[in-house]
Each structure stands twice: as C-alpha cells, then as structure tokens.
Amino acid sequence: MREEIRNLSTDVNKIIDFVMTGADRGVTYDELALFIDKFGPRHLGTANLENSIDYMLDRLTREGHDIVGSEKLVVPIWQRGKEWAQMVSPRAKKLNIMGLGYSVGTNGRVLSGDVVVVKSFDDLHKRSHEVKGKFVVFNYAYETYSTSVSYRINGASEAAKYGAIAALIRSVTDFSIDSPHTGAQEYKYKNVPNIPAVSITVEDAEFFSRLCARGETVRVSLYMEARMDGTGVSRNTISEITGSHYADEMVIVSGHLDSWDVGSGAMDDGGGCFASWRALSVLKKLGLRPKRTIRSILWTGEEMGLLGAKAYVNEHKHELHKISLAMESDEGTFSPHGLTYSGSNPIGKCIMSEILKMLAPLNATNLYPETKGPDIGELMQKGVPGSHIQTHNEHYFYFHHTNGDTMTVEDTDELDRNTAVIAATAYAVASIDVMLPR
Numbered sequence: 001m002r003e004e005i006r007n008l009s010t011d012v013n014k015i016i017d018f019v020m021t022g023a024d025r026g027v028t029y030d031e032l033a034l035f036i037d038k039f040g041p042r043h044l045g046t047a048n049l050e051n052s053i054d055y056m057l058d059r060l061t062r063e064g065h066d067i068v069g070s071e072k073l074v075v076p077i078w079q080r081g082k083e084w085a086q087m088v089s090p091r092a093k094k095l096n097i098m099g100l101g102y103s104v105g106t107n108g109r110v111l112s113g114d115v116v117v118v119k120s121f122d123d124l125h126k127r128s129h130e131v132k133g134k135f136v137v138f139n140y141a142y143e144t145y146s147t148s149v150s151y152r153i154n155g156a157s158e159a160a161k162y163g164a165i166a167a168l169i170r171s172v173t174d175f176s177i178d179s180p181h182t183g184a185q186e187y188k189y190k191n192v193p194n195i196p197a198v199s200i201t202v203e204d205a206e207f208f209s210r211l212c213a214r215g216e217t218v219r220v221s222l223y224m225e226a227r228m229d230g231t232g233v234s235r236n237t238i239s240e241i242t243g244s245h246y247a248d249e250m251v252i253v254s255g256h257l258d259s260w261d262v263g264s265g266a267m268d269d270g271g272g273c274f275a276s277w278r279a280l281s282v283l284k285k286l287g288l289r290p291k292r293t294i295r296s297i298l299w300t301g302e303e304m305g306l307l308g309a310k311a312y313v314n315e316h317k318h319e320l321h322k323i324s325l326a327m328e329s330d331e332g333t334f335s336p337h338g339l340t341y342s343g344s345n346p347i348g349k350c351i352m353s354e355i356l357k358m359l360a361p362l363n364a365t366n367l368y369p370e371t372k373g374p375d376i377g378e379l380m381q382k383g384v385p386g387s388h389i390q391t392h393n394e395h396y397f398y399f400h401h402t403n404g405d406t407m408t409v410e411d412t413d414e415l416d417r418n419t420a421v422i423a424a425t426a427y428a429v430a431s432i433d434v435m436l437p438r
Helices: 002-005 009-020 027-039 047-061 123-126 146-158 201-215 267-285 307-315 317-322 345-358 376-379 412-431
Strands: 067-079 082-087 092-097 098-100 113-117 133-139 166-169 197-200 219-224 227-241 248-258 292-299 323-328 336-341 367-370 386-391
Touching: 002 345, 002 386, 009 267, 009 292, 009 345, 027 047, 027 267, 027 412, 047 067, 047 082, 047 227, 047 317, 067 307, 067 376, 082 098, 113 123, 113 166, 113 267, 123 146, 133 146, 133 201, 146 166, 146 197, 146 248, 166 201, 166 219, 201 367, 227 345, 248 267, 248 307, 248 317, 248 386, 267 292, 267 323, 292 307, 292 412, 307 345, 323 376, 323 412, 336 345, 345 367, 376 386, 386 412
Parallel strands: 113 133, 133 166, 166 197, 248 292, 248 323, 323 386, 336 367
Antiparallel strands: 067 227, 082 092, 082 219, 098 197, 113 219, 227 292, 336 386
C-alpha cells in the first residue's frame, strides 16, 4: 500500500505545482472574489442564495465537470427584519445587536425592562428568583467556541424558564471591536414561552456586568421584527469527476454555499466552497482521472441547522457505504497544516498518514483525530470516514458570523494552498485500489 501511494507522488506534485506556481495560481481567489462581489450574503430562503446556486450550476458546467446538478429540499424561512436596542438607564447608549436565527421578534412593540447579568447557566439557576419580567444578559467567560456556543443556542430557552422577557447573549468570540456575532439558537421547551434572543457585543456584556456589580439599575429597550415566514425550497449543488475504475465509489469534497445575512460570507464558507469545487477543476485541467468518482457538494442550509447535509444523507442512504472519504472545509481557508480523520481503523489512519506525507511542499502533513464536523458530521454519524481541513485559523472567530466576514479576510496564496490540499488528498484517496476501511 505504501508503494502504491508513493507512486502517486508524481501526480500529486503536478497538482501542487500547477496550483501554487503554475497556470492555476490565484484562480481560486479570483473566482471567489467575483462570486462574493456579485452576490454578497446568501441567507437561506432568499432569492440571492438561489441565484447564487444558479450561478454555480452554470459555472461548474462551463468548467467541464462530468456531471453537474442540484437536489431540492424544503427549508424553513426566518426573516430578520429591522432590529435595534438601546440602554436607557443609567444613561442613553445605542447597543450593537444582531438577532439570533429562529428568534421571535417583539411582536410589533418596543420591549423594555431591567437587566440581570449572569455568568453561567448555574448562576442563572441560583438567581432565578431575580429574573421574572427582566432581560437576562449572559456574560459568560469565553473558553472555546465549542464550550461557549451553548449560551447562544440555549440561552433564551433557559432564561425563559424563569420568566425572562428576552435574552441578551455575549457574542461567541475571543476578540471584539464592538461587533455582534449572529448564529442560530433553539427553543427547547414546549411549555415555555419563546422570547427574543439577541447577540450583544463582548464590550456591552462586560459593561452591563460592571454597572450591575456597582448596584446600578440598568434598563434597556429592544425592538425586533424577526419572524418565521413559512417554508421554501433550496438546493444542494453537486458536480463530479467520474472515476475510471470504480465509478460507483466516491470521495466527497464540500463546503456550504449559504451564509448569514450579514457580511459577505467570504470566509464562512465561500472560501471552503471554492477551494472544494475548484479541486475538481484542477484535476480536469491536468487531465488526471482518479479511479473513484470525486463528488463536490456545496451544501445549502448549513447555518440554519445542517439542513442540506441532513437531506443528502436521507436521500442517499443507499450509497453511503460507497463513500471512501467525506472531506469538508468550513473552518476558514487560512494556511493549512493538515487534516483530521475520523476513521478508527488503524489501516485507514496509516493510509491517510502516507498520503499526507506527499503534502510536505504545502506544510500540511499533520493528521489529527476528528471528533466532530458540521455538514460531514451527518455522514460520519452513519459510519462514513470524515476529514476536515485544518488551518492556522486563530483569528477565525474574530470574523465569524459578523459584518467583518468579507473578501478582505481571504488571502490568495492561502486559498491556493487549500485548493491544492483538497485536490491532492481527494485524488490520492480516490486513486488507490481500496476504499478507506470503516
């Protein structure tokens, strides 16, 4: 097996050289910039998202991918509408806010009340007698995204249990310049009222905390038009290079095409999408045909609950056992340093390690265990080996789900590196004689 993988090194080097120093240098950035500048944010349920999907279907066809198509799914539509908030006491201050996905609004009126600041869900429980009729501010201590995001997801439901009228939740980020970060939240309890859920800035969360610690009475007003607006239809965008030997077996490369309705969705996840689909174009241009099919999937509805991935798994149950590896890029297309791999079989890990050795020119040789995954997580739950591109993304959550997610975050060399990593890895996995073991 090692010898078989090493025999692919000539092709892998062709891929890397073509993308990094050859005719494909800078193409991923240029393609992404054209797309982002044309469409901007692509929120689920909007014509803009569907128009961007039409654009991609046309673009992939013109790129010469062997098969290009889409798969429809019914999706819920959430509308943000107008929103504002301000502190009215002890002094007037405008608050930078963003309503959270699936939040209700204020029912056409301005909601006003005093503030209670809590540091954790335990703190909320201990002080539950103070909460009724008030705004609950969650000023938790940020540790990591995965440990802190539960406040965004569950904060409103937990506060509503004790009679809160709204939840103001510290943005899930380790750095802020007075920027609110949006994201989805959930209403967990059937017998508890749904209350407005709002992201506030780190600065304002800490400001409220200081005021309340001094014994000040803090009063705020909130107006939100957020509402659910029925259902609509969106699409996963799919293209393929057909395998030469085992066409019914495949490697998946992917990212999500939808974004939040703020910023431009360049980082989350335009870059991941374009590095993924362009991997197929690189192989086509070089005349490299893998033994297995390589399928690019641009998911829809990720931001509102992995909806496209869930629909795909449901529609493709019959072929999940034919997927050798599902790859995804959704943690920023910064400089890559390796890949995760979810397979527990030691032979699979050995194969992936050998493949990554060929990525030494890209400094992307590290293999990490995979314990999660946004969209491909749905496939991983069914036993499909998953792999996520790992990058030097220390600043990812500076821009995540904010107005700052624009093309300025993207770097042409880093996008090339991501494209090369995806193209080379997918090609190698799709070209060995065996599927990766489960």
